[in-house]
Amino acid sequence: MENGLRRALRRAREGVALDAVEAEILLSARGDALADLCASAARVRDQGLADAGRPGVITYSKKVFIPLTRLCRDRCHYCTFATTPNRLPAAFLSPDEVLEIAAQGAALGCKEALFTLGDHPEERWPAAREWLDAHGYDSTLAYVRAMKTLFFGRGHPMIGSHDPRMIDVAQSLARRTGRDLNEFEFQLLYGIRPYEAERLRALGHAVRVYVPYGYFMRRLAERPANLAFFVRANASRD
């Protein structure tokens, strides 16, 4: 077993807080090493539940995903949802469709809604530009108008975007609507703009980074080219 992995496993076993490099090394754990890692994770989970006064009780929050647009100017396709205009009925969901999806989610017991969208799709796709023009929005406004529905409502907004402009907009809306930092959250994909997660955490924001083993492996299975993207993203660390 490689030294870095052995050391990271030992530190996980001892309950030491791991840094990002160690977490990345642990992604390569297989076989006995993976079983060791899972046992450490289970201990941390059980201790956390006991410390929170609810031993053995795991809660979760159902969420509904709202794909505001599946178009993107970038071609990395790490998300796997980005597609082309000819595969979609429209470039963006209409406000009514957004509300309909949110209502369906609420009817099914969802407590959270997550907007997903590509980065500046109108800069690549004429169909996106035309849709925005036809509906009287520029790209930011289209996002902001829909997002306001959540920020001004009772929901728990989650902003799944790496776009600095979108993050600024969400922070500004939170201030205007008087939301505490724990009343909304940012969600980022592991490996894309990694220092953004640290910056937002340092500002006191709730940040969820999608790195679970199964999720990552599923993304690889869906699109093997993601492996090259993942390696490049972590090598560049921009």
Ligand code: SF4
């Ligand atoms: S930039 Fe984001 S939304 Fe666009 S293709 Fe890449 S992962 Fe998907």
